Amino acid sequence: MSTTHRPTGPAEFAGRWAASLPAGARVGVDGAVDADTAWYAAHVADALRAAARPVLVTxxxxxxxxxxxxxxxxxxxxxxxxxxxxxVAGLHREVLDPLGARTGRWWVPSLYDPATDRASRAPREAVPDDAVLVLAGPFLLRDELRRGLDAVVHLSTSDAAVRRRVDPTDAERVLGAWHRYLAESDPVERATAVLRCEDPRHPAELLR
Incomplete structure (x- = not known):
């Protein structure tokens, strides 16, 4: 089956996608390259803030x-x-489940500090009922994570592009896990939106 992609830009896509998100949504930016998911999550958050909407990013x-x-x-x-x-259990317990409540919502922004390999000790924070969560990372459309997210944009990236954008010492681990994820979780089919992201500055959106 043929597929069609429409060229877009990070800010342009983020603005359109953010405008479609309901109040209180829990959304993810899913991709093989951490830097790309964090960068797009920042664009989505900026678009929400520009519309005077409260946003949580992690x-x-x-x-x-x-x-x-x-x-x-x-x-x-x-x-x-x-x-x-x-x-996964900690993410549900401290973020996804409490942000799934209609009111009295709260979250813990992080549990772990990778730099120190210690608990981050981030405090529990009360949040507005209409705040939108934006979570960046890989594997977000696995069954055990998908159920805690209301919408996910998937960044589709070739092996060559992943190798260009991750530390060479991490490439085989990242690609091996990513190939398994693609085979088992079918993120292109499950995602709310899909961006072909060979160069994150010049994505193309999959038209369904």
Missing amino acids: VWSGFWRPRSLRLEHGRDDPDAFHDDWLD
Whole structure:
């Protein structure tokens, strides 16, 4: 089946997508390259703020498990990267579930500091009932994460583009886990929107 893409820009897409998000939505920016997901999440957040809407932004690395658990099978294991790096239960408990409430909403912006390999000790914060969460990271359309998100934009990136944009020492781990994710979770089909992102500055949106 043929597919059609429409050229766009990061700010242009973010503005259109943000305008479609309902009050209180929990949304994700899903992609293989952390820097790209964080960059697009910032664009979405900027668009929401420009519309005077409250927004919460966080990244998946703020909810990693401690290094001793993440790297139990070595730092290069793609299956561990896919399955074990993220504290899924903690993310649901401290972010996705309390932000799924209609009122009395709160969150904890992070649980973990990757720089120190210690708990971040971020405090619990009350948030407006209409605040939109923007979460950046990979694997967000796995079943156990998808149920906590109301909309996800998926950044579709070739292996060559991933290799250009991640540390060479991380490439095999990242790509091995990403190939498994594509095969098992079918993020292009499940995502709310899909951007072909060979160069993050010049994306193209998949027209469904």
